[in-house]
Amino acid sequence: MFKLTSLPESLKLIFMRRNRTQILVAMTVATALAACSSEGATTTDSETGTDTDSTTTTTTTETTESTETTGVETSDIETTEGTDGTESDGTESDSTTMDDSDTDETTEGPAPVCGDGVVEGDEECDDGNDVDTDECLNSCVVAACGDGVLQEGVEECDDGNDIDTDSCLTSCVAAVCGDSVVHEGFEACDDGNDDDSDGCTSVCELASCGDGVLQGEEECDDGNEDNTDECTDLCLNAICGDANVHEGVEACDDGGESDVCDADCTPAECGDMVVNMTAMEQCDDGNDIDTDECTSACQAATCGDGFVQEGVEECDDGNNEDGDGCSAMCESEFCFAVTNDGNVNIDNNSWFDNCVDAPGNTVTVKLYDNQMNEVYSATGQKVGSWTYDQITSTTGVNSQYHSNNHDRIISLDNGDKLFIAGRNAANAGCGGSFGNGYGIVIYPENPNYYNNPKMIVMSYIQMVSPWDNEVRHFNGWTQGHEISWNNGSTMNTCSSTIGFEGTFTISVTQ
Numbered sequence: 001m002f003k004l005t006s007l008p009e010s011l012k013l014i015f016m017r018r019n020r021t022q023i024l025v026a027m028t029v030a031t032a033l034a035a036c037s038s039e040g041a042t043t044t045d046s047e048t049g050t051d052t053d054s055t056t057t058t059t060t061t062e063t064t065e066s067t068e069t070t071g072v073e074t075s076d077i078e079t080t081e082g083t084d085g086t087e088s089d090g091t092e093s094d095s096t097t098m099d100d101s102d103t104d105e106t107t108e109g110p111a112p113v114c115g116d117g118v119v120e121g122d123e124e125c126d127d128g129n130d131v132d133t134d135e136c137l138n139s140c141v142v143a144a145c146g147d148g149v150l151q152e153g154v155e156e157c158d159d160g161n162d163i164d165t166d167s168c169l170t171s172c173v174a175a176v177c178g179d180s181v182v183h184e185g186f187e188a189c190d191d192g193n194d195d196d197s198d199g200c201t202s203v204c205e206l207a208s209c210g211d212g213v214l215q216g217e218e219e220c221d222d223g224n225e226d227n228t229d230e231c232t233d234l235c236l237n238a239i240c241g242d243a244n245v246h247e248g249v250e251a252c253d254d255g256g257e258s259d260v261c262d263a264d265c266t267p268a269e270c271g272d273m274v275v276n277m278t279a280m281e282q283c284d285d286g287n288d289i290d291t292d293e294c295t296s297a298c299q300a301a302t303c304g305d306g307f308v309q310e311g312v313e314e315c316d317d318g319n320n321e322d323g324d325g326c327s328a329m330c331e332s333e334f335c336f337a338v339t340n341d342g343n344v345n346i347d348n349n350s351w352f353d354n355c356v357d358a359p360g361n362t363v364t365v366k367l368y369d370n371q372m373n374e375v376y377s378a379t380g381q382k383v384g385s386w387t388y389d390q391i392t393s394t395t396g397v398n399s400q401y402h403s404n405n406h407d408r409i410i411s412l413d414n415g416d417k418l419f420i421a422g423r424n425a426a427n428a429g430c431g432g433s434f435g436n437g438y439g440i441v442i443y444p445e446n447p448n449y450y451n452n453p454k455m456i457v458m459s460y461i462q463m464v465s466p467w468d469n470e471v472r473h474f475n476g477w478t479q480g481h482e483i484s485w486n487n488g489s490t491m492n493t494c495s496s497t498i499g500f501e502g503t504f505t506i507s508v509t510q
Helices: 009-015 020-037 053-065 100-107 353-357
Strands: 336-339 362-369 374-381 417-421 439-443 455-457 483-485 502-509
Touching: 353 502, 483 502
Parallel strands: none
Antiparallel strands: 336 502, 362 374, 362 502, 417 439, 439 455, 455 483
16 A cells, blocks of 8 residues: 655655646656565455556556546555565555545645745745845745835836825836826926926926916016016016116106106106106197297197297287287287387388278377386377378378378377378488388377477388388487387487387277
């Protein structure tokens, strides 16, 4: 009979392996060895008593060839072995019958040993070493990403978790900017590309104004907070009106018009041709002419500003009062006015035409000193209808020089007489010059030619040929004598005349 205890140690180990083929092979070998070691031993069939030498061989052969069967019965094999070499009595107490269940129970041995280089039991691998970073772990498990052990040459990292946002991805690749996974605590974003113009930069920072990268709705991004260069800290191109003074380009920038800065970012200044209403400018024509539509103070020309607007106003005395020579509508209340400043101020022979043409019959004459203090005023009614050549005299142009020839002389309300020679009156001399072109003379109540004029208003030179362009022949006559006035006293033009610096006006009203 076959006994496991009779096997050598090397064969016992094979029996402990749970491999059916190995068991069958081991049984065959064991039978052969037993036969050789038991000299003279015989095996008989338990029932027939026949010699089994040939039977044993036959049985062994059949058993070896039937290794694919599900069970092997060895009850017919009996080996009797005594300590004294005698044959046993043929009892079956030491017989061994082996099928699947008997083998499992009989051959259980020590648990598989991980690290012995033999893959057994539940081991996935066993490379017989204690290196944990190769393909087989020290636990005899095949190395895999996520096992918490770094496999050299295969894995960049292995933190043994399934968190993708730490320093090691679940693919056992070290987290880096550009891997499309946001590394918490280190990256603000990660879009997996190196495009700096989208919402996430190539260094995994959220795009923002001031990062030096032009993106999104930014007009510029110079990476600084200097508002005086070409790009503001809002990533907008520097422009006039952004309230930032662009150095070297703008003189000022108040974010719009202010009382010190124009809307074009230049200093507010009257005359710069920029109308700054915040600085109280009404206009700005860039010049200092006061008689056009915009004064030198950048105010719109208006009646009462003291400046006569050419082609619009007849006068402007700086107020809006009537009765002072200039009406509230800046219309002249006199038909002629002249200011004697010591120079030639009457330079033509049409200066009295407006008075001839003026409607009305009331004639008013006034004289003001150079402080515009009134020094003389008188009013009278004209006689007859005036023409350019016949005003207060209806005689011929050559005779109008003499006061006696003025048949329409005007009596003034102060008792004085008003003498006016016509445009083409023609004569000369210290008395005759009263009748050369337009001329105004105020006499006392009894006019006496050149002997007693109180006031003379005439051009410096004579206007009518053959004496035109000659200085009037009055004694002592100069440019400063175009208005002559002896403070109410009379003069004698053949001996002396007294010049007066001031303003004379005459008006003809209804």
